[in-house]
Amino acid sequence: MGRGNGMWRWLSAAAALAMPAAAAAEDAVLFDGREVAGVVHDGSSSAQLAGGLLARDLQQLTGRAAVVVDDVSGCARLCVVIGTLDSALVRAVAADTGVDFSAIRGTWERYGRILVRSTRDPSRRYLLIAGSDRRGSVWGVIDLTRELGVSAWEWWADVTPRRVDRLRVDGARRLSEAPSVQYRGIFLNDEDWGLQPWAARTYEPEAGDIGPRTYARIFELMWRLKANLIWPAMHDSTTPFYQMQGNAAAARAHDIVVGTSHAEPMLRNNVREWDERARGPFNFFTNRRAMVEYWRERVEAVKDGEHVYSIGLRGKHDSAMEGADTPEQARDATMQAIAVQRDLLAKAQGKPAAQVPQALTLYKEVLDTYTAGLPVPDDVTLVWPDDNYSYIAQLPTPAEQVRRGGSGIYYHLSYWGRPHDYLWLATTHPALIREQMDRAWQLEARKLWVVNVGDIKPGEYLTQYFLDLAFDHRIFAHAPRTHLRDWSARQFGAAVADRVTAVMLTYYDLAFERRPEFMGFGQVEPVTPVRTSDYLRTGGDEAERRLDRYAALVAEAEAIGALLPTDRRDAFFQLVLYPVRGAASLNERVLKLDLAQEHAKALRAPVVPGSTSEAINRAGNVVRADMNVLSEQARAGQQRIVDDTGAYNALNGGKWRGMMNAAPRTLPVFLAPTFPQVALPRQDACGIEGSDLAYVEGAAVTRGFTLYSGGADADWSLAPPPGFAASATSGRLHAGNGYRTRIALTHDGSGSNAVKLTCGGRTLTLPIRIATPAKGAPPVINQIITLRPASATSPDWESVPGFVGALRSRLTFSPGKTAATPLTYRFDTGTMGAAEIRILSLPTHPLTATDDLRLNVRIDGGAPQTLDYATFGRSDEWKRNMLSNTAVRSLSFAQLAAGRHTVELFAASPGLLLDRIEVRLDGAPDYYGMPLR
Template identity: 50%
Template structure:
């Protein structure tokens, strides 16, 4: 073979200067250098298919460049004889690939009159990524198959002739965990994609592996629930992973590559209890290590229960610690004896998940060459990161992160709703604390978490993305799928989708919990006058309208992709919110003798029908390709159930009523405005009877005007209309807005309070202090994260003394009040820190507040469902006038969402006050 290569290269005596014109790929031949094995051939085959999908002729894979017709694409490792000689003939430097991890060089050379495109990798995956990046540069989306982003054919296919030298990935092992697959991936694979197998098997994994290639992920934790065939239970899976150069690992619940749920039969093997059956368990592990010794794997060390539960035989951290240290010793001895290589050359990880982290924090000694993998709390907030000493460990650290979750306090298995800004923030703190060895993300069924999966893996591949706003990445993603023309608008739609889910995920809108399952409860959005619920319904309605307008203009070859990636998530979230909130409003309206109560029930019923129809449409999209992948009620939790549809009795009251939340002045409910400044308030006018009622303005006091002077309360509007009162700042203006509705006259009182100064003023007995207007002190602004479009984060390397964030605000009444410090529910960076701030009002001695939680407490459960952690300071008789508030961070990584000054008798709210209506 060496002689043949020498003679073959001799036909290319010298390299000419590269031509300036782009290199045509309309007609190509592919040459796979020897030594690449099945992996390089698979990569070449994928590239050939990609070129055909763009309109090129089918590229043959030939044995030697001399057999090429058209442009010759040479693919292989940098140290193979063929690649070395082509590079030398073309003057291409490959020295940077020596000993490198997953790098490549792509270069055009012209040799003896022939155009040659060389793709040289530092290793197998370097070769793969060179091929993937070429396909992507030609317009092949990573989601061409998994989200039906159909490649667009063109008359001429070409690539520019610039040499590309890739960087090594930022994180060494980057991957996905297929999990909770019972309602999507498994039934789809079993019934639609691979019915002959009847489960997730090699045919499905081949598609998963190709997606991983295109996303530059190299590590898989395979599907592991009881509905799925264990990965090593199918003899075709492991060899296929090796063909695709995929590193196989397993989760915290599956040490030593064993799927305990399906592979340890307690009836035959006895209890999975290391205190009672240590040798049986070690032998069980030995079977798998021996079977995988020739494959690229990562061994998870440690011990948990059969399925994602605490280990048997231990009830305290001291007992777990003692057992785990014995287990580590036995596992490492087993690896050394079976693999016959130094342990430092065997990738090993300890996943500090729940009680395993608690045992670690209690003093568990993890071998230094084992990677410490920190986990989030299942809701996107990292529970722990390495301290200064831990960062020196040779095994390094990693992250296990969730974009999908089954468990308490509530699942979110249905829609991908984690905010990209939270992912960026949490992974930035991981990167800054040297958790850079391994990042694995739980992606559930893959669909519909496509974008978030790519974002996470892109951050892992290139840490430079941590320095840019997530909106920029999202816009590029949308441009790649749908073109530049709609990219900005589509990205804005999805960012608004994430913003709304940030306040409350759709799956959490039942306000119940799981494990144990509790029934739905009335929404906290309907705890006063229903205005928050109406606003949320309207926000989703507007979002759907924007998404549908873009969908209507989408070319035919992108309609399925747009439905899967944008339209279904937006409409599904809107429908569930609308159903739940409309029913809650119906009850509120019925109690208020509101004629629109039954209209709201009908709206709720219509929203549910739309959700059912859209889910059915998803499962027949792309010609039925995805039948079974989308389930609108995973785990059949109460939030998803079709509710009973009440029918409210018609009120005996006649005429119209008003819903208004104002100040109690002169023993009456009054819409009150700070004097001397323009402002608005709203009230709702409604008919008591379910029939059209005309209304008109009779008169308004000087200084006040209404958003409309007349109108009709119709069925389409649920027999109501929200009306805005605008005050022009005239001092002392007061009186009554007089209205006529359904033939009757009534009034709404308006008045002014004391004059207020400054931008932040009491409004409806509340002052909201947003991060954006603070003098920041020792805080960093995180744009895009939080309820008000940005948050303040204390330095991850907080010094002993920092300046506080400062606000100046005004109140116009003297009242008892509460200072509400609203933070994100982050956790302490490590055990030497907390999540504390100090708050000082008007120069008073600071009050320390602890925003952290311990374990799965009731406080933590509420925090993660609302993405808030709240601490309060009661105030007695806060005087009217100007005040100054200072908030000083006492720990690193605290994230401040906002501060609220809530005066006595303020309207209850679930979310933040954003902009005046």
């Protein structure tokens, strides 16, 4: 934190606790080694709770109990005073000290803070936190706890505050900025497998559900994340929020704004609260009177609380409107329903409906209803959703941006539905969150941001990143890595922050290519069985590379964990190690079993009599003896998921028992398959799997290959020639290692491509190729040229922080504009032949209803061609795009001449996210993911 500059943000989160013995005059000494500051609140419920939170943090930091009172006379030499500007307490302290924070009076959720001395009692000093409103006071307390080094996850992920000898904070005058987004919240959803069973059986068994004690914990977490809006849990496994005694009171006490999801207009949980036997069908066309009475009951019952009311009309439970056969019928019924709902609100609140916060979430078919011409009152906030897979479906046009009610965003970090759920591990890439929410910010969708966090855990970091962006839009100026590093330092210390950041970014990178939940290559609605992974469609190399990356990631995460002190290991397991190992173990189970089955096919191929090991290897006829060990390693991967999940639920004396479930909905991808064992013939021969041993002259590159035998013990050795280095140079293949080993071979860009290996007394030549591209040209590797720029070379494009080489056509792109400056790429081909140029983007959607999603391409100065990346509904193409995080358009050439070629890309629409270009020459392997580079 900069001292005395009036600005404090997330960048100050890793506050140092090692402090000199003597404090500067402007510092507030909250603990001098003997006495801890007292806490005084203004008597409001939220100030009292915030005071208790601060006192609890102080006690954990110092070991001393801090008094919490509502009168300064009960405080000793230093009092932390918490209240609103207009409270009697703050007015009295201001009169005593001459403090004037009137500049923030009447503003939204701001506060002033200053260290002042009492004029009546010079021995007493006040660290005054005065809010413009009650939540402003709370944010002042939260910023103080952050400055003291307390993590937002001190309870929810066991990042327990550490004891210190001294505590002091800057006492200079400061005024906080207003939050960037007015309503910032979380949606508890799909809670059936974690949050609800944990609350019902472990944390709040007296309620047997998510009750007021659980919600109080959730609301405190929201405070620490500076969130003010909740959409409560709403599945039929959970008692509706307003039917559980004490829930609403807990929200009022914490000054939390309550809303409901897109499927729950007027704060009604239809799935549990609408009784068809008593009320009839949930059909506005045939049963309007009963539905209106149902809504009226709720708005009358909760009229004294603070809410953002969801309005509109859908089916009973996250489904299309019942009784409407056309979008026009749905439009007219929704218009009538909104009019009725606003009349109910006006009567219950005793004021015009335009003064009651309302939101219409344009989710799924409701967006179709809106685009069919639904008139929405100008004061209603339009909430634009993503497509459930973290790509915002549509944003407001210039006309919609100036609506009085403004716009908001509903975003997913967890989802149940087609093409496939992702409910287990939180893997949405922070770079995608930043890019998509940056779109929302730039297009004035700033009124309300709600994020679907599923069960909260294990999505802790992503939840905080989303909410930090909502609270302070200036974070957009920094790459996601910067935020993640600061967060890592706060949880685990600066010494390991860079390493933790690298681990987590690799974890997100791997999952961005394919989420763990999608590794079964099946779908839901309807549920389909798992199938062989597309990582094996070109042989085993791509699967082996992915396994190598995960193995290295786990090894690094475990090494970091071993360095941490005992009091951070539970937190590290929850926040880093469990998700990293879980993703790695599921990939290992899937890919190693697929590899074993792929290798088993060799059993059907006859061994060539009298052939040498090298000849057998090149013919592909060595019977691989690693099938059984791969199958056993796949089984071990599945068991690790079971064991790690059990360990998670046993952490901290069983505190989290029932929270973690590694098989939500028991979908096929999670179920233990058969792990076959086969009787193998024994061959005294060795083989190499490593068709990807392709290197580039002048570049240091590491590749991996597998050395295996046919079931006989075999010593092997490798003497790397100049220019090469190996991860191992000798070893033995035997039953214990499954007659296989992985070897990484690095080439420094110089030297020959003649690398030989001996195995079982015979010599094998490694299938190495070294590309020698022309100066300034990208290399041809395995018949593929990958073009991926590091920065934009055209004013019509901009780089996207956090993604390697991704570019975005500017959001300020004017419709109808002819983009005169292209992105230009050049590549060389050595021979004439067939070729395909694939231009891959991320699967975004047209920016607004008036935009398209097009790109103009010119090859070698020819006529421009237009590529349209838009998809429609939940088409098969859209499903493929979501599962792979890619959208592909291709240009094919029956004959592409040898020599230099030019690709020019002209922006034709705003917001298209270009990932890379692949020039695929004749014979190129069809990799699932990124080609070798």
